[in-house]
Amino acid sequence: MIVIIGGSFAGVQAALELRRLDKKQRIVIFEKEKYLGYVPNGLNELLKGNIKKLEEAILYDLSELKSNQIEVHLSSECTFVDPVNKQVTILKEGHEMDIRYHQLIVAIGSIQRPLSLERETNLVYQTKTLADAQRTFDKLQKDVSSVAVLGGGIIGVELASALRQFNPRLEITILEKFDYLLELAVDRVISDAIVEKLYNENIQLYTGIDFESIQEDKSSTCIKTNQGTFESDMIIKAPNLEPNHRMLEGVIALDIDGSSIVNQGFQAVESLYVLGDLLRLKLMPIKEKFYMPLINNSVRTALVVANHIGGKNELTFESTKTNVFAAFGLTVVRSGAQKRNERFTFYNIDKCSGVYCLPDENRSNLYVVIFVREDTHEILGIQAASEVDISCFADLFSIIIRGKLSVEELATHDFFFHAAYPSKVTHFLNELALDYLDKQKEH
Numbered sequence: 001m002i003v004i005i006g007g008s009f010a011g012v013q014a015a016l017e018l019r020r021l022d023k024k025q026r027i028v029i030f031e032k033e034k035y036l037g038y039v040p041n042g043l044n045e046l047l048k049g050n051i052k053k054l055e056e057a058i059l060y061d062l063s064e065l066k067s068n069q070i071e072v073h074l075s076s077e078c079t080f081v082d083p084v085n086k087q088v089t090i091l092k093e094g095h096e097m098d099i100r101y102h103q104l105i106v107a108i109g110s111i112q113r114p115l116s117l118e119r120e121t122n123l124v125y126q127t128k129t130l131a132d133a134q135r136t137f138d139k140l141q142k143d144v145s146s147v148a149v150l151g152g153g154i155i156g157v158e159l160a161s162a163l164r165q166f167n168p169r170l171e172i173t174i175l176e177k178f179d180y181l182l183e184l185a186v187d188r189v190i191s192d193a194i195v196e197k198l199y200n201e202n203i204q205l206y207t208g209i210d211f212e213s214i215q216e217d218k219s220s221t222c223i224k225t226n227q228g229t230f231e232s233d234m235i236i237k238a239p240n241l242e243p244n245h246r247m248l249e250g251v252i253a254l255d256i257d258g259s260s261i262v263n264q265g266f267q268a269v270e271s272l273y274v275l276g277d278l279l280r281l282k283l284m285p286i287k288e289k290f291y292m293p294l295i296n297n298s299v300r301t302a303l304v305v306a307n308h309i310g311g312k313n314e315l316t317f318e319s320t321k322t323n324v325f326a327a328f329g330l331t332v333v334r335s336g337a338q339k340r341n342e343r344f345t346f347y348n349i350d351k352c353s354g355v356y357c358l359p360d361e362n363r364s365n366l367y368v369v370i371f372v373r374e375d376t377h378e379i380l381g382i383q384a385a386s387e388v389d390i391s392c393f394a395d396l397f398s399i400i401i402r403g404k405l406s407v408e409e410l411a412t413h414d415f416f417f418h419a420a421y422p423s424k425v426t427h428f429l430n431e432l433a434l435d436y437l438d439k440q441k442e443h
């Protein structure tokens with residue numbers, strides 16, 4: 001029997017792939033929540049009016065798994081893993097039971113990092129699980145006229161943007177510890193474009209913030225920081241995620257950040273595999289491991305593990321860290337490494353940026369940044385932002401990076417042209433590559 005702990009993106013994908021490979025194997029999922037695969041930006045979609053209730057952001061239907069003969073136990077929390085005796089302890093409706101396994105897959109994901117200032121208070125709201133998001137939404141519907149968002153990464157910026165759509169009069173302040181917004185996520189060129197939009201939407205932004213403490217009086221909450229005290233009706237935290245590693249302490253080897261130490265097939269010890277947001281993964285273009293919590297990464301780790309369990313060891317996974325996010329009317333697409341990753345490489349990373357136009361009717365603009373390995377001209381990363389939906393470019397960028405294209409190859413790559421379809425005789429990626437090569441000549 002294969003036991004999977006955690007029925008979210010990684011756990012469910014592992015179950016489906018295991019079933020595809022083996023029609024007879026008994027596969028059992030234990031999930032502590034009452035649902036499978038809540039997409040954590042459900043709250044944003046609700047605030048923007050794209051869905052009517054958070055339950056619409058649940059991705060998987062129980063019946064689909066049942067029809068694949070996958071047993072699912074909801075409201076069933078794993079409390080203990082015993083790899084020596086190959087058994088797990090499951091807590092359901094107040095009763096504990098021990099379940100033996102042949103192979104165990106742990107896919108218990110990530111949590112929103114607890115902040116030291118919220119210790120022993122329940123004044124800070126968060127958004128990752130459906131219950132957290134519901135509590136946050138319920139509070140927002142009460143008498144809230146100001147919100148402080150703690151964290152100016154992707155999660156915080158998307159949340160602030162959704163809050164603005166929800167309530168045009170809400171006072172919104174983003175408090176960010178790094179020196180600029182989205183510092184870990186994107187290049188300064190893209191960050192600056194978003195900051196300009198954010199100020200137009202009347203959102204306050206403070207960077208370089210160190211949180212000190214938090215206090216509540218009758219009507220508001222005060223956060224003390226190195227840059228003074230900020231008062232608001234509500235605080236929502238949006239920190240980076242971290243591996244949900246507590247249950248694995250003392251069971252398998254963990255890295256300093258709590259991520260699991262595993263081999264290429266994501267196996268930690270005999271018959272025990274770890275998936276998704278519990279892992280640090282190699283960033284493919286620079287071969288350095290980072291914590292990159294993404295649904296697209298989680299499901300690929302699941303494919304690798306299912307195939308390894310099925311005896312197919314040739315599948316491996318390194319991430320191109322490809323994703324799309326949208327805030328304040330800009331869609332941002334990114335894939336691969338960026339300039340700030342240079343500290344992990346023995347070579348220099350060049351960067352070149354420009355504003356180009358899309359082949360749509362309006363010839364809309366997009367900002368593009370390309371990151372290139374200086375000595376070989378291999379393209380290591382591409383980021384772009386535009387006021388129109390450019391999400392279709394995410395997968396194109398990731399294929400360029402996975403394919404290790406050089407700038408010279410991209411400069412003359414034959415993108416299609418047809419007058420009846422949105423296309424130009426030269427693609428913006430040709431133009432960007434040519435601009436990079438021109439700048440090289442100037443140096």
Ligand SMILES: Cc1cc2nc3c(=O)[nH]c(=O)nc-3n(C[C@H](O)[C@H](O)[C@H](O)COP(=O)(O)OP(=O)(O)OC[C@H]3O[C@@H](n4cnc5c(N)ncnc54)[C@H](O)[C@@H]3O)c2cc1C
Pocket residue numbers: 005006007008009010011030031032033037039040041076077078079107108109110111127128155241244247275276277278292293294295296297298323
């Ligand atoms: C606000 C927000 C927006 C995001 N937007 C995106 C996005 O647009 N695109 C993207 O790719 N990524 C996004 N992410 C990241 C993405 O949510 C994670 O990478 C993804 O959820 C990881 O999937 P997972 O299956 O590895 O883990 P998780 O989704 O964290 O799932 C772990 C599962 O295990 C269960 N569990 C935990 N402990 C136990 C236990 N002891 N016993 C039984 N079950 C247990 C949990 O209930 C949960 O269902 C976002 C994250 C946040 C917070």
